[in-house]
Amino acid sequence: MDYPLLLGIFPQVFLDGIILGFMYALIALGYTMVYGVLEFINFAHSEIFIVGAFVGVEFLLGLKSVGLLDGLPWPLVLFLTLVAGMAASGLLAVTVERVAYRPLRNAPRLIPLISAIGISFFLQDLIRLFESLWRNAFNLVYPTIDVLNLRFELTETIDVSVKSLVVIVAALLMLWALHVIVNRTTIGTAIRAVAEDQAAASLMGINVNRIISLTFLIGGAMGGAAGVLFGVQYGLINPYTGFIPGLKAFTAAVLGGIGNIPGAMLGGLVLGLLEAFAASYLSLLTGGAFGAEYKDIFAFSVLIVILIFRPKGLLGEIVRERA
Amino acid sequence: MAALFDARGVTKRFGGLTALQAVDFALESGIASIIGPNGAGKTTLFNIFTGLYPADEGSVTFRGRALFGLRPDQITALGICRTFQNIRLFANMTVIENVLVGMNSRIALGLWDVLSHGPRFARTEADLSTRAVALLDRVGLQANANDVARNLPYGDQRRLELARALASEPALLLLDEPTAGMTRTEAGALMRLLRELVVDLGLAIILIEHNMRVVMEVSDRVTVLDHGEKIAEGPPREVQSDARVIEAYLGTRGSAPQRARRA
Amino acid sequence: MSLSSVLALAAVALSSLAVATAPRSVLAFLAFQGALLFVYLAWIPTWLRVGLLGVALLLLMPLIGAFNGYCLEVATQVGIFAALALGLNIVVGLAGLLDLGYVAFFAVGAYSWAIFGSPHANVIFGGGFPLAGAWFYAFLFVGLFVAAITGILLGLPVLRLHGDYLAIVTLGFGEVIRVLANNLDKPINLTNGPKGITPISRPPAPLGLPYGEYFYFLVLLIVVVVVLVNRRLEDSHIGRAWEAIREDELAARAMGVPLVRMKLLAFACGASFAGIMGVLFSAKQVFINPESFTFLESIGVLAMVILGGMGSIPGAVLGATVVTVLNLQVLKGLSLWLNELKNAGVTVLGYSLADLPTQFEPAKYERMIFGVILVLMMIFRPQGILPARRRQRELAHLER
Numbered sequence: 001m002d003y004p005l006l007l008g009i010f011p012q013v014f015l016d017g018i019i020l021g022f023m024y025a026l027i028a029l030g031y032t033m034v035y036g037v038l039e040f041i042n043f044a045h046s047e048i049f050i051v052g053a054f055v056g057v058e059f060l061l062g063l064k065s066v067g068l069l070d071g072l073p074w075p076l077v078l079f080l081t082l083v084a085g086m087a088a089s090g091l092l093a094v095t096v097e098r099v100a101y102r103p104l105r106n107a108p109r110l111i112p113l114i115s116a117i118g119i120s121f122f123l124q125d126l127i128r129l130f131e132s133l134w135r136n137a138f139n140l141v142y143p144t145i146d147v148l149n150l151r152f153e154l155t156e157t158i159d160v161s162v163k164s165l166v167v168i169v170a171a172l173l174m175l176w177a178l179h180v181i182v183n184r185t186t187i188g189t190a191i192r193a194v195a196e197d198q199a200a201a202s203l204m205g206i207n208v209n210r211i212i213s214l215t216f217l218i219g220g221a222m223g224g225a226a227g228v229l230f231g232v233q234y235g236l237i238n239p240y241t242g243f244i245p246g247l248k249a250f251t252a253a254v255l256g257g258i259g260n261i262p263g264a265m266l267g268g269l270v271l272g273l274l275e276a277f278a279a280s281y282l283s284l285l286t287g288g289a290f291g292a293e294y295k296d297i298f299a300f301s302v303l304i305v306i307l308i309f310r311p312k313g314l315l316g317e318i319v320r321e322r323a
Numbered sequence: 324m325a326a327l328f329d330a331r332g333v334t335k336r337f338g339g340l341t342a343l344q345a346v347d348f349a350l351e352s353g354i355a356s357i358i359g360p361n362g363a364g365k366t367t368l369f370n371i372f373t374g375l376y377p378a379d380e381g382s383v384t385f386r387g388r389a390l391f392g393l394r395p396d397q398i399t400a401l402g403i404c405r406t407f408q409n410i411r412l413f414a415n416m417t418v419i420e421n422v423l424v425g426m427n428s429r430i431a432l433g434l435w436d437v438l439s440h441g442p443r444f445a446r447t448e449a450d451l452s453t454r455a456v457a458l459l460d461r462v463g464l465q466a467n468a469n470d471v472a473r474n475l476p477y478g479d480q481r482r483l484e485l486a487r488a489l490a491s492e493p494a495l496l497l498l499d500e501p502t503a504g505m506t507r508t509e510a511g512a513l514m515r516l517l518r519e520l521v522v523d524l525g526l527a528i529i530l531i532e533h534n535m536r537v538v539m540e541v542s543d544r545v546t547v548l549d550h551g552e553k554i555a556e557g558p559p560r561e562v563q564s565d566a567r568v569i570e571a572y573l574g575t576r577g578s579a580p581q582r583a584r585r586a
Numbered sequence: 587m588s589l590s591s592v593l594a595l596a597a598v599a600l601s602s603l604a605v606a607t608a609p610r611s612v613l614a615f616l617a618f619q620g621a622l623l624f625v626y627l628a629w630i631p632t633w634l635r636v637g638l639l640g641v642a643l644l645l646l647m648p649l650i651g652a653f654n655g656y657c658l659e660v661a662t663q664v665g666i667f668a669a670l671a672l673g674l675n676i677v678v679g680l681a682g683l684l685d686l687g688y689v690a691f692f693a694v695g696a697y698s699w700a701i702f703g704s705p706h707a708n709v710i711f712g713g714g715f716p717l718a719g720a721w722f723y724a725f726l727f728v729g730l731f732v733a734a735i736t737g738i739l740l741g742l743p744v745l746r747l748h749g750d751y752l753a754i755v756t757l758g759f760g761e762v763i764r765v766l767a768n769n770l771d772k773p774i775n776l777t778n779g780p781k782g783i784t785p786i787s788r789p790p791a792p793l794g795l796p797y798g799e800y801f802y803f804l805v806l807l808i809v810v811v812v813v814l815v816n817r818r819l820e821d822s823h824i825g826r827a828w829e830a831i832r833e834d835e836l837a838a839r840a841m842g843v844p845l846v847r848m849k850l851l852a853f854a855c856g857a858s859f860a861g862i863m864g865v866l867f868s869a870k871q872v873f874i875n876p877e878s879f880t881f882l883e884s885i886g887v888l889a890m891v892i893l894g895g896m897g898s899i900p901g902a903v904l905g906a907t908v909v910t911v912l913n914l915q916v917l918k919g920l921s922l923w924l925n926e927l928k929n930a931g932v933t934v935l936g937y938s939l940a941d942l943p944t945q946f947e948p949a950k951y952e953r954m955i956f957g958v959i960l961v962l963m964m965i966f967r968p969q970g971i972l973p974a975r976r977r978q979r980e981l982a983h984l985e986r
Contacts, residue, residue: 024925110684110749110966112964114684115960118958120957121885121954121956122953122957123957124957125953128956268748294765294769297765302760308747354773404841411834413830414834416829424826432823437823
């Protein structure tokens with residue numbers, strides 16, 4: 001048992017976990033907000049997330065091709081990319097809701113869920129189709145911005161890249177912005193009202209359909225932001241990369257208590273940390289017998305265990321009981 | 324000979340709310356009604372009797388057998404069956420299919436019998452059909468056997484629920500507001516039917532009811548619950564004029580005569 | 587003889603002729619299948635229906651196979667997926683439990699024969715393997731039981747879950763099985779990981795039949811048995827209990843239906859069909875690896891059930907046929923056709939097809955097909971193309 005080694009990698013693993021956690025948190029928000037107002041799992045959210053990543057990469061590649069990528073200051077570039085990704089994902093989410101979920105709002109619960117699965121698959125291949133025709137490639141690499149790849153040495157054994165810091169800061173800003181919107185604005189109150197009790201909210205004069213669309217917009221935008229950050233952080237994306245992180249982010253949402261926004265944030269962080277530790281230590285401790293792919297099973301096992309033993313999650317469900 | 328049904332000291336709390344407080348209830352035969360203002364705990368009592376959730380304190384025995392810890396389907400197999408306050412039919416199945424499902428606990432067929440379509444299967448299915456038709460006949464729905472349950476008029480749906488409950492060959496039937504929404508004629512017909520069932524099948528019946536006319540007409544005994552406690556029990560006439568009962572329903576003394584006339 | 591009988595006979599005869607004269611033509615084969623569907627649905631006497639279908643499936647199809655081996659392969663795959671769809675139909679259609687990880691049972695069956703019917707078992711046990719090909723028949727039952735047990739193991743923890751959560755948990759299980767298959771090559775090499783297992787023994791073919799024909803007939807036989815089992819289950823107290831559970835679980839329980847036992851039975855029955863077919867699949871393919879058992883396959887089978895009609899036996903078979911043919915023949919045919927057009931230098935609106943990006947290959951767009959099927963069916967015809975009676979009532983009132 002090489003304790004110095006195990007301890008030595010701890011800070012790095014912790015950092016990786018935080019970054020991963022923030023990303024899961026941002027994606028999880030989309031799942032949890034939609035579940036809050038509709039009691040419905042938006043299975044296609046994993047593709048809404050990856051569409052953000054693709055819009056981001058296209059935007060950056062576009063800038064690169066006109067020579068602006070190195071010309072403009074990198075915070076501006078990043079900001080614009082995020083905006084592009086968020087806008088695209090948000091609008092996509094709203095469209096999907098209108099087209100594939102709204103007509104099924106009164107159907108038995110399985111029906112819209114199956115529709116969501118269909119949309120998820122459809123979008124995956126739609127992205128593939130678009131990129132195949134546009135770029136003749138659908139495994140895309142995020143263009144590098146040199147500044148972001150610089151690494152700081154925090155201590156002798158830990159270093160962190162500028163990229164990671166940027167991701168953390170961006171995620172924090174976005175989470176804070178969401179918190180403000182949901183808790184300090186009228187719109188946010190309306191969303192919370194619809195999540196509590198749709199009938200009462202509409203009796204109070206709230207346009208429920210509009211609020212639902214807005215919820216999808218915001219949730220989608222968060223997912224899109226996560227997509228861009230994911231691309232920036234990990235570099236390589238393809239149309240099918242959204243599926244697993246999406247599933248894990250859903251796990252995070254359930255872990256924190258589905259429908260509960262702070263819960264999604266907490267769940268995301270917890271899952272990210274758990275997974276980072278599982279990935280690093282599991283392999284080391286078992287001498288390579290259980291490799292890194294097992295971290296995926298780890299997340300799924302967490303999901304299965306929570307749903308069976310504590311479906312309310314850590315912070316409890318804010319959804320009314322179905323009679 | 325063990326008592327048919329004996330519940331003692333049944334207490335149930337939901338969080339801070341005490342829904343039932345040390346309620347005793349026993350029945351040997353005949354029709355007993357449980358009445359009380361809304362929220363008195365009547366359906367909660369039924370839910371405990373049928374195993375939906377356990378009581379926090381107290382015991383419930385049926386033919387000497389403790390019901391604590393048994394699942395609802397096990398309790399049905401023992402011989403207690405219920406209907407629901409809101410109709411819970413299998414809406415998209417036909418009338419006769421609903422009744423056939425009710426017989427589930429009395430079917431002794433295994434997987435192999437079904438797959439092999441052996442003689443036992445054929446005999447049992449034929450027997451089930453005959454019994455189902457007989458039950459529908461008894462409640463007056465034999466003409467509707469192949470109709471879809473959701474398409475039946477309300478009164479017929481209630482009767483189907485009764486037939487379905489009878490399908491499990493219970494010794495004790497628990498009916499939760501069986502005449503709700505019925506016209507006076509329909510309610511009267513149902514009550515006559517219940518009386519027949521008690522005589523023909525030796526059934527014991529517990530009714531939850533709000534319809535006082537029905538209660539007074541058909542019950543051998545009436546139990547009154549209020550805020551989770553039993554406040555009166557006895558023959559209908561006695562309970563009707565019990566001061567505590569009147570107060571529970573009206574809250575004040577005073578307009579009692581009008582109430583009594585309407586009942 | 588009525589008009590429809592004449593039409594039925596003509597359809598079968600003419601389409602067979604078309605295939606005989608143009609064995610490579612996808613359209614001709616589609617016409618043949620269309621003719622069979624017509625025979626199934628038409629208002630003709632039962633003896634004629636059974637007779638025509640029998641002749642078509644037992645005689646004509648193998649004959650077509652002699653002209654075009656690929657058509658027979660497609661037919662065999664249709665059969666395999668039909669059994670899978672029928673299995674999922676029990677779980678989703680009858681009992682109303684949305685299982686998104688169904689392919690796991692298929693994998694379990696496949697690996698059970700793959701391990702013991704190939705030299706790979708020597709790696710685990712040290713010698714004495716592979717089992718002789720004739721053991722395959724015994725393993726059909728082994729696969730059945732192993733898959734059924736896996737179904738029960740899956741069912742136990744998920745019993746109390748409902749709708750959405752049940753779906754996600756089963757999805758998780760499916761993924762767990764896939765990752766396990768991909769990674770169980772250490773510490774003990776059970777599945778040989780991503781490299782897969784090969785060569786897998788085949789049973790000796792009776793009557794000296796070529797393997798293409800042999801597996802086709804075997805699949806056909808198994809599908810017939812599966813259909814029979816399904817019908818018997820459906821028209822029994824078991825089927826009624828499942829439907830009751832799907833309608834109203836609380837009421838079902840109150841009426842004496844033992845929920846746990848019934849749900850587990852649904853999982854076990856559904857899984858067992860996948861298990862048998864898994865064994866057959868590995869013997870037929872001679873090589874399996876985790877790539878054949880992904881979420882894509884689970885959704886594919888779901889799409890088949892949805893398309894055909896949840897809870898409907900003919901629907902499941904139809905759904906399996908349509909989806910498999912779409913993927914294996916139509917999409918593939920489109921790819922081939924596109925290549926031909928490219929090579930011939932065809933232009934569309936001034937744009938030369940040869941300039942199309944090389945990455946664009948219609949054959950790869952299975953996901954899009956599944957996705958479109960699922961969404962369109964849910965919005966426009968949730969009860970499926972050949973709906974089961976009860977589902978028709980349940981969902982018809984949603985139609986606009």
